[in-house]
Amino acid sequence: MNYCKDNMTINSAKHYLKLVKIFYHHHEIEIHKLPRFNDKNAKVRSPIQTSDLPTKEILCEAVEIADPLMQALILFLASSGMSKIDALSLTIQDFIDATSRYHNSKDWKTAIEKMKEFEGEIIPVWHSRRKKTNKFFITFNSDEATRFMIHYLEYRNEKLRYNPKNKNKTLKPTDQLFKVSEQYFSVKFQQLNDALGLGTIGDNPDDGVKGYNRLRGHILRKFHASSLEKAGMDIYSINVMQGKSNGSVNDVYFFADEEVLLEKYINAMDGVLILSEVKEYDRYSPEFAELENENKVLKDEIDDLKGDIDNIKALLKSNRI
Secondary structure, X not given: OHHHHHHOEHHHHHHHHHHHHHHHHHOOXXXXXXXXXXXXXXXXXXOOOHHHOOOHHHHHHHHHHOOHHHHHHHHHHHHHOOOHHHHHOOEHHHHHHHOHHHOOOOOHHHHHHHHHHOOOOOOOEEEEEOOOOOOEEEEEOOHHHHHXXXXXXXXXXXXXXXXXXXXXXXXXXXXXXXXXXXXXXXXXXXXXXXXXXXXXXXXXXXXXXXXXXXXXXXXHHHXXXXXXXXXXXXXXXXXXXXXXXXXXXXXXXXXXXXXXXXXXXHHHHHXXXXXXXXXXXXXXXXXXHHHHHHXXXXXXXXXXXXXXXXXXXXXXXXXXX
């Protein structure tokens, strides 16, 4: 306990101590009651300010020097707000499901070819459950992230095809969407952070506490929330997208409407775009859009007929015909 107290920040110390206690209780090993942490003497990091978050310019530079994996990851995390562990648990099939409205295909290669031909914006809809809290959430990512994810999958598939050591010559739907371990994920962000000379944030030299890298997975989650709020999105919707609680009462009685949430995201999406401007957004595939236009024409015709019927009824009532 003293080691945790002397070498970790208060939150980290509490977290690791909690894990140790769970381990002992699970194996039915009795331990004496531990004293509570005194927060007054605890080591704490300096609060992170909005100015500490990476700017769009910094993220753009990071994407420019990154490999295809990190390009896709940076743009995805910044525009979706997903946590590291949730993003790394996604499969290629999850990506195909999230983009199904644009291709209506079960084969990932066919789906990607259709998406590459699609001229509008491709905004995937992700239905997932947070590994940390077991809470369901709905989120989206930008079109630019989608395009880089497609490029990354094609790049991976090509490497598989031409590597004689690989038994599987093509990606499978069950394969990890972002092929990287949690540990190497952190290493890759560390390398980019160092290459750009970004240093750390949250340092507290007086307590001997080192801060976090300015560019890392979790900071992109903060960037996502902060940027969407600046762009006009309400906190409630941002919490829904990040899988955070909006309070026990709200969580029980209020449920997010996917289409309403998507509309809000589209309206605020320029806040999380790194490389491009917001284009005119087309939510569905060309076939679906054509069907919607036909429905609109049909609805207008029905409305006109209803109007004619109302006029006839009014004339009959006044004995004019």
